[in-house]
Amino acid sequence: MYRPHPFSWRPGDGARHATADERPGHGWPVGTRISTLCGTQVLSDESVEAWLWVTCPRCNVEAHKLAGIPMPGAGDEPR
Template identity: 50%
Template sequence: MHPFHWVPARGERHASTDPRPYGGYPEGTRVTTLCQQLMRAEVGDIPWLWTTCRACNAEAHRLVGAR
């Protein structure tokens, strides 16, 4: 279990440590991302295909102790 969740927003997949409801963040949920921005979550199949935010990816690796 990782301390963060992936969330699509603004055209990229970001990660957030905000509490997430079962099933995922509802559309429009304000989340603070690991790249230190406040965004509104998006839902759907296409947003999950967006590329991963580099800053969030780096921070996510740091959180799990990976490099």
């Protein structure tokens, strides 16, 4: 399975989290406990609404670091 970064996004416990756990071929079954880049463990959710949940800010920062992509606004000079 194609995975351009060493993490995947997965909704769980009210937010979209990033995880470095190895992704099963068909994704994580609902209710699977996954470790997240923010250091917590969440239960995987597959509902349509879950993908609209807010992105976990700590996972977002860690995912940007792993991808080697600066956070938006990082390094911007004041105008």
